[in-house]
Amino acid sequence: MIGKTTLFSFLMLLIWQYCVADIGNPRFSRPVLLPDTTSQTLLAIILDEPIYAASQTDFADLRLLDQDQQETPYLLKKIATSKTVTQRLSSVIDSQSLQKSGENGIVVTLSLDKNAAFANGLTINTQQRNFDYSLQIMGSSDGNAWHVLVDKATIYDYSRYMAVSNRDISLPDNQDQFLKIIVAEATQSRNSQMLELTRTLQAGEEQQRQEKQQLQVEPLHIEGIEAWHNQASTQAEAAQAFPYSLSNFTISQNSEQKTSVIEIDSKRQPLTGFKLDINTANFSRHAEVQIAQPGVQAPIQVIGTAQLQALHFQEINQLQTELTFPEQRQTHFRLVIHNQDNPALEISSISAIGHAYQLLFLPQAGKQYQLYYGAEKMTRPVYDTASIEELLERGYQTTSVSLGAETALIPSKQKLNMSSILESSWFLGGVIGLMVLVLMWSLFRIVKRLGNLPE
Known part of the structure; x- marks a missing residue:
């Protein structure tokens, strides 16, 4: 029995070492197109839609590597308006x-x-x-x-x-x-x-x-x-709003709920609102934006509400067709407009607005850089960014650089992740089955010993 227990513990230790050896691999990389200058500069990579589409929600998978595959520290910041404050x-x-x-x-x-x-x-x-x-x-x-x-x-x-x-x-x-x-x-x-x-x-x-x-x-x-x-x-003020394109949207009418339901597909950009182009002349409707929450009891979460309204009469021209919400990076949104007993609004198009992020770093002379992203599970890196933050505070301007074409990387052999194993129904079933077998074996040994006792 002791030998079986030792063997079982040894196998579990091997599984643990195997699981924690790797945390994932980036799926894409793009070269940084550096400016042709020898002077010291603070460079800024503005993240674009391919990066938003493939990166983790918290951007924890972004890695900037040089040609020697060494990580380069960077500071990720929202693009915001700034003001200069003078202190005496x-x-x-x-x-x-x-x-x-x-x-x-x-x-x-x-x-x-x-x-x-x-x-x-x-x-x-x-x-x-x-x-x-x-x-x-x-x-x-x-x-x-x-x-x-x-x-x-x-x-x-x-x-x-x-x-x-x-x-x-x-x-x-x-x-x-x-x-x-x-x-x-x-x-x-x-x-x-x-x-x-x-x-x-x-x-x-x-x-x-x-x-x-x-x-x-x-x-x-x-x-x-x-x-x-x-x-x-230099102090940052409000984050700037940028327009974003949407993948697709469809409109349907729910006659039972008396609502217009708009399904919106996005590219996981950091969105903060939608603006509707509505051809209906005069209206006032309550609307809400919803997202799905997989794995929770309330699968639908309302993240923003607004009163859509328009009034065009003689010299009056009032229009409010925007819905705003806290920043979200989702692939799908649902917009519900409550019509009550009124005709549905005539919506011609929908546009999105949101924040934008930039990756700031100090390049080293003679180095070339690649940006890697798209890993499924990576932890956010902790870099020393004090120098970059001080340069920003002193008012130094950044130089924007572009990224080259996206390259899809061939993933290396993925090793199992411990958290995935522990959450797996197969693992849990196997553990329960093993415990049942051990319990049955123990009961069998006890009954056998009881049968050998003298009457």
Whole structure:
């Protein structure tokens, strides 16, 4: 019995090793047509209908290999509109000093940290109100040779009139580690809010009145100075919508349910909606999009609904014939229009819209690449894409490349997959049958031993 158990375990181990040795083979490949350039580029392969038709739903089977059959990391992204966002970041000031210039002027000298980014601007921090000062900004790369960056910059605060102020000074592009802020007139005079009144009285009557208002001299008081630089980054916004062709569609009428049923065949593109061309003039109908769910209790799933409607009367022209839904890659959709007791709509054509995907990668000099896809069961690869993502964030543009003709690959001998074996009815039946045989053999041995016992 022990020998049979050992043999059975050994056979199961062989089956396990056989099953996990392979995860599938791609069915198709296409060469990447690289641009004729020697400069570094970020390349983008836009996936097309043959790839959508043959690839896995999550694109886990896509592999980019070079001529040595080495995998090349890639980043798969939806094609989306983007916007440039500018952030103001601090440029660290290492030291600063102040000197008087002339009777009322001052000169502030700043030295940026040697590792700091060059400044795109300065901010003069002061708590003062109601002022207007003119400044000159000079720059130097070594602290000796100076040149003018901004000749006449103005900081101001007009709080006595309105909440309007500016304490920022924008600088042109430069490579200056040292900056000078020159304020030729660092004081300003303004009338005092106190009024001196002198009255001359005689016999209780005012003979003379004098009013004097003092001028108040106020120096510029700087609490601190900030240097900053601008850093632009590109952020993706909404995914773009692209038109897609449909394989075929058929329309039938269900008189019992009072519905129009449209069966739509697609090529597994990443669709997000359908648009109907309807010749009927005026209508309003509820419609829904359905997909099949094999292997579940509710085989039909509604993925989108809409109210199709049109109103054309005199100057009124209203039309809404689109149905949208979350992205789906299916071979078949069903569109149901509820007519109730109304005549069926006259539908002339149906078009599809959806997302598009691109595969981004950094090519190596002297390498040629092939894109492989179409394997039935492959796990999604985990690549290091930090460099690609940073280039995109910095706003670097991609270069689109095309793919060559599709080549059907000869599949190698497929080895069994463990999950397929475990889910197979033959395997389950065999296991149950084996257990029954073992149980019957055990019962037979027990009965035989009982029969040999002395009475």
